[in-house]
Amino acid sequence: MARWRNGRGRLVIRPGRGGAAVTVPLEIATSYRARTRGLLGRDALAGAMLLSPASGVHTFRMRFPIDVAHLDRGLTVLAVRTMPPGRLGRPRLRSRHVLEAEAGAMAEWGLVAGARVEVDLGDRGP
Secondary structure (H helix, E strand, O other): OOOOOOEEEEEEEEOOOOOOOEEEEEEEEOOHHHHHHOOOOOOOOOOEEEEOOOOOOEOOOOOOOEEEEEEOOOOEEEEEEEEOOOOEOOOOOOOOEEEEEEOOHHHHHOOOOOOEEEEEOOOOOO
16 A cells, blocks of 8 residues: 655545546645644635545534545545534544545545545656
8 A cells, every 4th residue: 555645636436336437636634734634724625635544533623514434444435424513523443544525525426335446646656
């Protein structure tokens, strides 16, 4: 598995069952500081944010509800849920990464439990 650094890339969602791949802009937060800040202080998010390593999140002091997807080491989605502001999410066993997006976005992308995702860094490398 690649080790990522803070930055930007693209998230490629492979829904399975013959569905077409979906690509969305991705922000990557791997340092303690970047993961702690996350989406705090923002009014919106274009695309998704990947927190790594992470097994759980909270939405205290957030301004908008978010979709949260827990990913295992192989980038398979373990669970997807929507969290309103002011909540503490339970950590998921086997979760090594967490994806965050605006509420409703993951359903539009077809991101469900069992789907696989890829992180495309373009020319940047791991």
